[in-house]
Amino acid sequence: MSNSASPKSMRVTRVLTAFAIVLGGIMTGSVVTAGPAAAADACTGWYREMRVGMSGADVTALQIRVAGWTGSTEVLSVDGNFGSRTENAVKNFQAAYGLSADGQAGPMTQAKLLSLQDSDCTPIHFSYSEMDNDCHSDFTGGKVSRTAAMGYANRVMWKLEALRHKLGDRPLDINSGFRDIACNSAAGGASDSMHLYGAGADLSQGAGDKAALCAILVKAKSSGFSSVQGPGYAGHNDHVHVDIRMDVSSSRGTFFPSTSC
Template identity: 40%
Template sequence: MTDPHRSLDRRTLLRYGTGALAGAGLATAAGLGLAPAAAAYGWPASLKQGSTGAAVTELQIRIAGWAADSASHSYVAVDGQFGPGTYAALRRYQSAYGLGVDGIAGPQTFASLNALESSDGSTAHFEFSEFHSHDGAGFSGGKVGSATVKENVRKMMYKLEAVRKKAGNSPITINSGFRSVAYNTSIYGYATNSQHQYGIAADIVISGHTTKSAYQLGERSGMSGLESYAHSWQHMDSRVEHAYGAQSWWWESGTV
C-alpha cells in the first residue's frame, strides 16, 4: 500500500492543488508548507542586457517559452548573450508571474525560476519519465546521445511550462516525447528525421483546450514546428533552434 504522505510530493500538489491534501485525509491547517524546489542553479546577483555567460544561457532556457506576445516566427536564442530578445522574453515572464517588469533578472525573478525547477533537473509540472521512449529505451537509441536527449527534453519542459501558464495553468498530458530510432521506425517508418528522435518534440493534450487552442499557444511560445491541429493531440517542436536537419519553420496549419 502506498504511503499517502510520500505520494503527495511538491509536484503532485502543484498539479492538483491543495485539494489533494483533503482527498488523502491530511490536515490543511495554516502553516503547512511545501518543501521548496531545489535551487540547483547558482545564479549571480543579477542579469541584464549586456550580460554574458553560462547564467544567461540558463536564463534563456527557462524563459524560452515567452518568445512572443502573438503568433510569431521568433524564438529566444540560447547563446549566452543577453540581448533584446532575451530582454523582451524576460519581461513577458515577469508580467505573467506577477513580478516587477523591468527586464532585469534579480532575486525575485531567480526565486520564481527556481520554483519551476525540481531537484532532479526536471520542472515543476513535468517528469523526465513522461518523455521516455515508449519502447522502454528511456532516452537511449536516438539520433543523438542520451545526455543530449535529456538536456533537449529539459529545454522543451520549460517551453511547455510557458504553454501551461498561458493555458490558465491547465494540466498537460505528454502523449509522446522522445522516441528511439527503432521505436519511431516501427510506428512511422517514413518519418526518418522525426524531431522526436532528438528529444526536441512533444505531442501534447492540454486539459480543457482544443488542439487548435494548443496550436495557437505554440505559435507564441517559440515552437518552430507545429503539426496541423486536426488531430486529437498537438505536435510541437523546436527544430529551428537545433542543427538536426529540419531548420525551416513548419507550421502546418499556417498562422492561426
C-alpha cells in the same frame, strides 16, 4: 509523474559556496566558476543579477527557463548572450507572474523561476518519465547521445511549463516524447523526427477534442517552439506536435503549417 497530478514538491534552493560550480551538464552543457565570495544555485549557476549585455553559462540557464515567453512564432536563441529578445522574454515572464516587468533577471525573478524548478532541474509540472514514455528507452538509441537527448527534452519541458501557464495552468498530456530509432519506425515517424532527439512532444487533450487542441495550438505558437502542427495538418487531427528543431540545428528554420484551427 504526470503533470496533471499534484505538482512535484517545490525544491528548496541549495546554496553552495563556490570556487567552481558544476551545473547539471544535461541541462546547460557547461560549467560556471563563481567568485570566492559568491554562491549559486546548483542547477543554474545563478549568483548575480542578469541584464542586457551580459553573457555566460548562467545566462544560458536563464534563456532555457524563459524561452517559452517569446512573441508569436518567435524563437529565442539559447546562446548565453543577454540581448533584446532575452530581455523581452524576461519581461513577458515577469508580467505573467505578477512581477515588475523590467526585463532584468534580479532576485525576485530568479526566485520565481527557481520556485518552478524541481530538484532534477526540470520544471515542476513535467518530468523526464513523461518525455520518455513511448518505449522507455532511457533516452538512448536515438539520433544523439543520452545526455544531449535529455538536454533537449528539458528545454521542451520548460516551454511546456510556459504553455501550461498561458492555458490557465491547465494540465497537458504528453502522449509521445523521446523515441529511439526502432520505436520511431514502429510509430511511423519520419526518419529525422524531432522525437529522435528528445526535441519534440505530441500533446493530446480531451480525447482529440478539436477545440481543446486548437486552444493549445494557438498558445503554443507564442511559447517559443520552432514548429507547431495540429488539427487540419496531415496526421495531426488528434494531437498537437511541438518541437525545438532550431535548437537542434539553426539551419532547420521554423515550421508553422496551416491548420484548421
